[in-house]
Amino acid sequence: MCTRAHRPRNMRRLQVLLLGLLLLHQGCCFEFVIDGEWEDEMSQTQDHRERHKRAILTSEEQEDFEAIRGDDITVRSYKVESRITSRFSHTIISSSVVNSGSNPQSIAFNVQIPKRAFITNFTMNVNGITFVGSVKEKTVARNLYAQARARNKAAAIIRTNSQDMETFKTEVHVPSGSNIEFELHYQEMMHRKLNLYEHTLHLQPGRLVPQLQVDVYIFEPKGIATVKASNTFGAQFADLIKVTSTKDKAHIVFKPTVQQQKKCENCTESTVEGVITVLYDVNRDSNAGELQVSDGHFVYFFAPSNLSPLPKNIVFVIDVSGSMWGVKMKQTVQAMKAILDDLTIDDNFSIIDFNHNVRCWSAELVPGSSIQIADAKRYIENIKPSGGTNINEALLRAVQMLVKASNQKVIDPRSVSMIILVSDGDPTVGEIKLSAIQKNVKRVMREEFSLFSLGIGFDVDYDFLQRIATENRGMAQRIYANHDAAEQLRAFYSQVSSPLLRKITVQFQEDSVAEVTQNHFDKFFSGSELVVAGKVLPSESNTLTSFTMGSAARLDIILETDADTTELDAELAKQQHSFTGFARQMWAYLTIKQLIGERSLATTAVKKRKITQRIMTLAVEHQFVTPFTALLVESGDATERLLADSPKDPKHGCCSGGSSGPPLVTFVYQPPPWVQPTPTPTTVEVLEGPKEFTVPQQVNLVDNDPHFIIHLPRSNMDICFNIDSKPGHVLNLLSDSGTGVTVNGQLIGSKKVNKRTYFGTIGIYYQPDGISVIVSTDGITMTDGRNNHSFTWGSTAEIRQDGIRISIVKNSNVIITINNSTQVMVLLHRVWKKHPVNVDFLGIYIPNENQYSPLVHGLIGQFSSEPEVSLYDIHKGADPLKKEATMEVKGVIRSAAPTSTAGSFTTVGRASLMATTHNTLFQI
Structure with a gap:
């Protein structure tokens, strides 16, 4: 039972891939160097490999990041081209480099790409010898790799980077005068957040480049409503990013001259270092959605607007353990104050804060009135972090609060009930086994409740938070513990603060489609988008029809739309810069992402194996580097090989592989009763201590x-x-x-x-x-x-x-x-x-x-x-x-x-x- 606290109170895949290629002076043979971690990993089981931990790059490594690294080298060109068609992007990053020094040296090609992206290819040409990448099942690729390694001819190392980008690294050691060309391909689906699609390109060549160019081509069949581009290079580059658009196309280009790249007029250093961000949205004819058919596949986009928001019932569950001390807590409190201001009188809420103990600001849900909001703000302002982390009891308490409100008919049956968990660490008090916590929460959660998990920093077991959220109809997001953590928290809340529909189902005519991706959704939030894809079955009709059903604030809706099955292919054939295979690749992208999620929730080894096999089959067919496939880079005669695996998230708990792997840091303790986060007048005895000992409050x-x-x-x-x-x-x-x-x-x-x-x-x-x-x-x-x-x-x-x-x-x-x-x-x-x-x-x-x-x-x-x-x-x-x-x-x-x-x-x-x-x- 929740007690009221006294107030006031005193909160790679992109894989980093490092391919070490050494070109020796004597002849044209190649030698590859293997990292020690890989030697251990080659002999271990598949489950252990899946629990491989990626090392977090230090801030110094992040600051030293350069796309092209080496001494006395000439970068002839550095080009980025993205083709976005119907929210799906295909990006190519290429560079041409010459070793202009008098000695052999190592030259690195480093690329930062979004975490959601899948690498599809990598090619490298060294003095006329071309290495071409192909995606294979991991075991097949590793066997081929091992054969080459036995002849000292292969290498790979995996690491990861920061924020929403991950790093691909390639290094080649070449003689003086050598020419090297790099080309990396990756694909990604654009996710709509807060009414916009975002495409991010990291640009940091590290030196002046004669041919430096970025091109982004967008084609949206229904038309482009808005498009804009920005950069973090500096104010002097504001006018150098050109955006041109027509009804259904847009072109963003960035092409600075060598002089414009310089930090100062006579400088030899480049000031091009940062991110180009393209934001856009599309036209929508109606709330019924947009159905597109191409290359034997369909994609359905659903993003209705002009609907009344559903009332919300929210329990905020905030970690106030000792590790939240300082900036994390300050930023959390700052964000919570802004979030509370967003609540309306139609919303119900409460706050649970926890360390080794669990406390409630209010034992019951209360309306979002100005008086209650002001009181809640005072409560969180006085939180002082300390002690351990009892996630299990805190989440169970939050579910009990929602269940009680539902049983007592306090909440509107058409409202949306959710728990928002904010934590920065693993459980250390009470139930600490992650799989047990997951089962406990799953057992008591009702179908009408959702759990959203926010993990602050890199120490949190994000895999666990993602599993427990996904299994309970929510989602997880990592919050980076830096100066804008409060803004990240507010941005996440903004995405879920305005639910418009519940219980959404997308269906099609009988025998018209097959292998459809997820088509049942628990909620739709304003500013987002639901996407369904699948294969179109052969039919005499040239029309495909979709039916979408859902529950709004005061009514149930059924929406219908259709599309011509041949029209879009004809239109794509006319476009010079479109990505003609978007529908096929988007279907595979969505399917693989969903299968990876299903695999993480699979309860038996048999289910995991079946899902893994399907992932590998699709990934090889569509050339995606996933956690279960690898990119094998070979020379034309297949005598030289390099291997790139896709790593897991930096921290895995009970959820990775076939069994529980050890987390990066695990500690378990029950602090004495005097380790309190906030002073209260409650008298507590020291653990097994003498009766006369005075219990401290700090x-x-x-x-x-x-x-x-x-x-x-x-x-x-x-x-x-x-x-x-x-x-x-x-x-x-x-x-x-x-x-x-x-x-x-x-x-x-x-x-x-x-x-x-x-x-x-x-x-x-x-x-x-x-x-x-x-x-x-x-x-x-x-x-x-x-x-x-x-x-x-x-x-x-x-x-x-x-x-x-x-x-x-x-x-x-x-x-x-x-x-x-x-x-x-x-x-x-x-x-x-x-x-x-x-x-x-x-x-x-x-x-x-x-x-x-x-x-x-x-x-x-x-x-x-x-x-x-x-x-x-x-x-x-x-x-x-x-x-x-x-x-x-x-x-x-x-x-x-x-x-x-x-x-x-x-x-x-x-x-x-x-x-x-x-x-x-x-x-x-």
């Missing part, structure tokens, strides 16, 4: 890299800062000579240099009894000067000796209680053992209500009596959302050898803190 914590969050109750301020130090260094977190308690933490590094540091070992020393407790990722050791007692993380246990009590929760956390006055919880974070970067690490949670003497100091201890905190030199930081400044902590600090340590915190971004660095765990 907690100081250090987690991740290491990330400090300190609460100053008198100032009503939360300070968040990071400590930059080196692996092996020991940080003094708390040292109190009055009580004899010392807490230190030793740093460890990630598997790659210049990456993050974490706490690998925490040491707690109690001087009066001479007892030390060492907590590492391997286990817990207690020493009293004479004996050592070691315990593993593999079992739950409680140990008492003198004034020390150690409570271990299996594979989760350990709570050390000292003399009934001081508590420290150490949280275990486990990661995937084969993760290329991350390592196991520890987090530490210390309640504010611990009892210290006036002599306490240390990175956390210095704040116990709330010293004076001064901020100065406040200025604009590198991140536009964070100012930078220096923070000085004065007063009760007693540090013998203080050093300045850089960090960042919530309001001003940079800090200078008094800290002591040691070389051993208990040197004071």
Whole structure:
């Protein structure tokens, strides 16, 4: 049952493909180099290969992205051509490069393409030797690849990139004077969002190009209503993108001269770096939709307008765990305030926020009145993230709320009921098995309810969110945790904020069509479009008719439209820049996308195999690189081969392959009751603690890299800062000579240099009894000067000796209680053992209500009596959302050898803190 919170309160495929091709000086033979991960993968099972994790590109790698890379090279041309016909695009990116240096070198061809796209071909010509791509079943392609690799003649590596683009990378090592030509093809269906289709082209040649040109050709048989193009290169390019259009055609061209590409008049660097975006919409004769027939296939587009919106019933489920601290929560609150303003009096809503606990702003749905909206805004503004993530209970609570409202006839039977989940991490509290959560939600969800999942950042298991949303008539979207996360959240809500129809079905005359894609839809939202495709069966009639049924706000509708089965082919034959195979490819594109979705929901291995086989057959026939097919690039005589696989999403949980693969980072814990996200007057006892212990309302914590969050109750301020130090260094977190308690933490590094540091070992020393407790990722050791007692993380246990009590929760956390006055919880974070970067690490949670003497100091201890905190030199930081400044902590600090340590915190971004660095765990 939901309790009312007290208010106010204090939220590749594009595959990156790297083809390493080395042309040796001696003769015309080729040698290929294989990446180590592939050597392991070749010997593993298909299910394990499907769980292959892609590595996220760092921000530095993203910033260094260039389409053509190499020293002393001449880029003769770089051209992009897209042909969009009836919302389906075929894009070709080509470049001609010469090694103009005096030595052999590697030349890279890098292309960023939309995540929704399928690669269809890649060709490369090196000094007259042509490599041509063909899509084959993955096992067939890999066998051919392995044969070539046995002769040291093949290579491939997979990675992924950021936001809505993924990266294709090809690298060739060639002698001086060599000529190389690259050409990549990909296809994509345009999705209508907020009344517009969007076509995005990433352009970053990295140097001045004599022939730099982008052409986008659009042909829409019913006519183009609006078309516009923009770029992110800079204001000086605004007039260089030319848009011309007629009734049914449009041409967008970008063709800057070498001088126009320069950063300055005498510069040799190019300023062409960014994205060209084409937005357009089409004419619509009526609400009945548009039916097109070509090449033996049909495509039906349905996007009615001028209908009254259906009332909405929405439960917002917001993750407020500790990982949401900072920009994520700030952006979520900002977006939620705007979303709440969009609600009307006809809408019903409530808010559930959760960490390891689940709370409701209102236990029941309430109308979207101005009073309720204002109250809800105050509620979310006072949310303070902390603790774990109990997704299971939060979602079940949201379903119960909708069920109760439905049973009590509170909601309109023609209204739309939905749950919108916003989360940035995996479940860590309560039910943590993803497949079990999926089953639990599926069991209680009613057919009239939908679940929409928004995953913030890259740590979230997006595959799981997508599965649970798709299975419950919704959709998922990744929200990138950057400066415009609030805008991304608002944009997603705008897509689902105005439902116009329910229970839509598209049908055709009997025996007129076959192999039809999805034709039953739960909802239609204003500004979007439903698309159905299929094959047209032979018939004496030249007319195909569709019938569309659905439920609007106050009536049920049946709409009919028809199309001539020969007319469009004749029209396409007249067009110079149309894509004549659009209908056939769009049908295959939709079918494969839907089959991939069905496969992810298949409950048995037999079903998965059948679906996989159909995907592979269609993908090979239509030349799409998918998660189950590969692009084999061969020379004309098939003696030289390169292989490109399509990777999975960077994070898979219970849902990938045939069984559950380990997520990138998995940690499970039950925080003590004093780890609360927001203070409430409720009294909670410390876990198994003494009755006289006073329960704190706030907690100081250090987690991740290491990330400090300190609460100053008198100032009503939360300070968040990071400590930059080196692996092996020991940080003094708390040292109190009055009580004899010392807490230190030793740093460890990630598997790659210049990456993050974490706490690998925490040491707690109690001087009066001479007892030390060492907590590492391997286990817990207690020493009293004479004996050592070691315990593993593999079992739950409680140990008492003198004034020390150690409570271990299996594979989760350990709570050390000292003399009934001081508590420290150490949280275990486990990661995937084969993760290329991350390592196991520890987090530490210390309640504010611990009892210290006036002599306490240390990175956390210095704040116990709330010293004076001064901020100065406040200025604009590198991140536009964070100012930078220096923070000085004065007063009760007693540090013998203080050093300045850089960090960042919530309001001003940079800090200078008094800290002591040691070389051993208990040197004071």
